[in-house]
Amino acid sequence: MKFDTPQHQSGLIFSGTMGTKKVRILVGGQAFYISQEKLFHGPPSKLKQLVKSGDVDVERPADMFAAILAYYQTGELHMPMTSCPAAFIQEMEFWDIGQDRMTQCCANRLIKLFSI
Numbered sequence: 001m002k003f004d005t006p007q008h009q010s011g012l013i014f015s016g017t018m019g020t021k022k023v024r025i026l027v028g029g030q031a032f033y034i035s036q037e038k039l040f041h042g043p044p045s046k047l048k049q050l051v052k053s054g055d056v057d058v059e060r061p062a063d064m065f066a067a068i069l070a071y072y073q074t075g076e077l078h079m080p081m082t083s084c085p086a087a088f089i090q091e092m093e094f095w096d097i098g099q100d101r102m103t104q105c106c107a108n109r110l111i112k113l114f115s116i
Helices: 036-041 046-053 061-073 085-094 104-114
Strands: 011-014 021-027 030-035 057-059
Touching: 021 036, 021 046, 021 061, 030 036, 030 061, 030 104, 036 046, 036 061, 046 057, 061 085
Parallel strands: 021 057
Antiparallel strands: 011 021, 021 030
16 A cells, blocks of 8 residues: 555554554565554454554565455455465464454365365
């Protein structure tokens, strides 16, 4: 996402559009942005804890983090089609997100994959 003349303050980006506060999260060298409101109204997790403590810069797979971030944005957790299921479960564990949060369609994929 691109924002007009962002000002960086403690991990927050002020986009200039109606004063919306955005949180910048660096994962695997890639910058991700989410509104502060969506993040803090989402489920409890390690991501919230890290943001509250300051700037977030972690060495984790960016492609899988995109699915974690989408969970905060949409309320639905989907496993990326290109991700190894076991690796995605480890990623969920790292971010303190329970497997019970995964959408039924992706939970069904996991069941089928692990029952083979």
